[in-house]
Amino acid sequence: MQAALIVYRKELVEILRDRRTLMAIGLAALATPLVLFVISQVATKTATQTYTVGYSGDIPPQLSTLLTATSLKLVPVVDPATAAKQQVDLGAAFLPGEIDEYYDPSRQGAQIASVRLETVAGQYAAAQAAAALQSLHIDPGILTPLKLVAHPLSSPVKAASNAFLSFFLPYILITMIITGGFSAALDTSAGERERRTLESLLLTPAPRSRLLLGKIGAITTISLMAAVAAIGSMFLALSQISTPGAGGSSLHISLNPAALPVMVWLALLIAVSFSAVTLAIGTLAKSFRQGQAYVTPLYFVTILPASIILFIPDFNPTLAYYLIPILNAVLVLRDAIVHNSVGWAAIAVTTVSLIATGALSWYVALRLFTREALLTKS
Amino acid sequence: MTAAVAVERLEKTLGTTRVLRGISFDAQAGEIFGLLGPNGAGKTTTLRVICTLLAPDAGTVEVMGFGTRSAPEQVRSRIGVVTADIGVYPRLSARENLEYIARLHGLSGAELSRRIDSVIERLDMGSFSKQRAESLSSGQKQKVAIARAIVHDPEVLMLDEPTSNLDVLASKEVREFMVEAKGRGKCVIFSTHVMHDAERLCDRLTILHRGQVVASGPTAEVRGSRRDLEDAFLELVGEK
Numbered sequence: 001m002q003a004a005l006i007v008y009r010k011e012l013v014e015i016l017r018d019r020r021t022l023m024a025i026g027l028a029a030l031a032t033p034l035v036l037f038v039i040s041q042v043a044t045k046t047a048t049q050t051y052t053v054g055y056s057g058d059i060p061p062q063l064s065t066l067l068t069a070t071s072l073k074l075v076p077v078v079d080p081a082t083a084a085k086q087q088v089d090l091g092a093a094f095l096p097g098e099i100d101e102y103y104d105p106s107r108q109g110a111q112i113a114s115v116r117l118e119t120v121a122g123q124y125a126a127a128q129a130a131a132a133l134q135s136l137h138i139d140p141g142i143l144t145p146l147k148l149v150a151h152p153l154s155s156p157v158k159a160a161s162n163a164f165l166s167f168f169l170p171y172i173l174i175t176m177i178i179t180g181g182f183s184a185a186l187d188t189s190a191g192e193r194e195r196r197t198l199e200s201l202l203l204t205p206a207p208r209s210r211l212l213l214g215k216i217g218a219i220t221t222i223s224l225m226a227a228v229a230a231i232g233s234m235f236l237a238l239s240q241i242s243t244p245g246a247g248g249s250s251l252h253i254s255l256n257p258a259a260l261p262v263m264v265w266l267a268l269l270i271a272v273s274f275s276a277v278t279l280a281i282g283t284l285a286k287s288f289r290q291g292q293a294y295v296t297p298l299y300f301v302t303i304l305p306a307s308i309i310l311f312i313p314d315f316n317p318t319l320a321y322y323l324i325p326i327l328n329a330v331l332v333l334r335d336a337i338v339h340n341s342v343g344w345a346a347i348a349v350t351t352v353s354l355i356a357t358g359a360l361s362w363y364v365a366l367r368l369f370t371r372e373a374l375l376t377k378s
Numbered sequence: 379m380t381a382a383v384a385v386e387r388l389e390k391t392l393g394t395t396r397v398l399r400g401i402s403f404d405a406q407a408g409e410i411f412g413l414l415g416p417n418g419a420g421k422t423t424t425l426r427v428i429c430t431l432l433a434p435d436a437g438t439v440e441v442m443g444f445g446t447r448s449a450p451e452q453v454r455s456r457i458g459v460v461t462a463d464i465g466v467y468p469r470l471s472a473r474e475n476l477e478y479i480a481r482l483h484g485l486s487g488a489e490l491s492r493r494i495d496s497v498i499e500r501l502d503m504g505s506f507s508k509q510r511a512e513s514l515s516s517g518q519k520q521k522v523a524i525a526r527a528i529v530h531d532p533e534v535l536m537l538d539e540p541t542s543n544l545d546v547l548a549s550k551e552v553r554e555f556m557v558e559a560k561g562r563g564k565c566v567i568f569s570t571h572v573m574h575d576a577e578r579l580c581d582r583l584t585i586l587h588r589g590q591v592v593a594s595g596p597t598a599e600v601r602g603s604r605r606d607l608e609d610a611f612l613e614l615v616g617e618k
Binding site (some may be wrong): 003005007010013014017018135196197198199200201202203204205206207284 | 392426429431432433451452454457459461463464465467468469470474477479481482483486523526527581
């Protein structure tokens, strides 16, 4: 075990002196806050932006006031339908007892203006109807014989926050763990071969399994550092940035308590197992560049199923899905974030799957590391 | 006297090529033993089998009485290897390079520091020992490689074309180092195709050609009545 520790310490020192690794960790820390900042700016701009409505006909004065208060700028035009194609976000022809609306659904601004107009027009119509009934001494409640009262079991703001986290967090965690360790893994395997230092290492009496263990330990540490940098900076950014939520509320995002230990456990498992995977692949390569060509497809192959699942809302997987490495981690983490609960069976299957992946990769890496071709073909 | 390195009927095939075809020789402590031959003769493969990096297909190799198959870790702790490929860890200093390998050889604490200081002084590396290896010249890197090979004070030193990438001055220092190691009672195995170096330095030698031993014995004996060792070598490998 002493030899593994010696290798671990040396690899960490060398990796941390490598600009490529430091850049990977630095980018991991900076990328997420930058993305979140851009998202929040766009969301804020979209929520507060004034959209133009080109109209014809006479607008009732109260409705005009309501529309202007909802950040809809009213501009008189001759033909609202033509204007909606080029000049304005939305065209509206105000006719007696009717509003004809013209908009292009492929334009986001037109969609938002349409929602605002429909909301305001609905409120105006309801208020007018209620006033007419009251003038006739009739209870306006007659208009709503069946009243629907919603009782959300969690805060809609929290639900939106969870939806956001369940999409971004697993993706960032897994991407950073896998890619954060790539450079380190290649440096300690293919890089060692390329620099012709491998022979001197293998000439020491230390068993090769211990040498490999030290290398895997160092790659795991670097992967976790990248993940911690990315997630830490993400939460730091989220604490500083708020995005507009529904009904004018401000959306502050926080993690459910159950998600944190699950995230830590998964991060450890993925880091260890994928360190062994990338080291095995790096051992096959004769140079750092060749190693990059080998490991890049690995990233896409592992992240692709998870990426697809993230786009399917309310995907209910059977336990068999948890056997697929990486996808299982995404599913478990998503459950913990959204439902604040831990599915023990799912966690157990995921753990077994990731440990088996790591053990198999470790075995392959050891076989590759002890083959003669490692030296004779370098 | 027990040989420091004893090679018996060694055979090795790499891919489809039979690189070694039953070679035998032995090298003693306190001598420089030359392993000569043209490119592709099997010198490097022989050295790699001796130092346990490759396993023999047939035959046996013993280093200080330990078999390479039965006690590879004992063998590795008793040999130091220097090659033409001066592979040093570029982002570690010269001293850190030595420390790393020395620790893996089981050295630690005061003994580790003493050994490293001694090697740095012996090879006159004091001026650059704290510099990162990536900034060193080829000659300085070769010194680091030599220091790394002897930091655990091995009984057997194997040098595989150690001067092929070096300038005249650095080559001279490597030759002086070999003579000094011999003086300390070490067994020095020197693989080269530079006949002039071999003739000056080697007490005994073996000439390999196409994976077989074509001559073996004291240097003067192998040279015989020819003008120099190069003439003898060319005659033995059928080029004259």
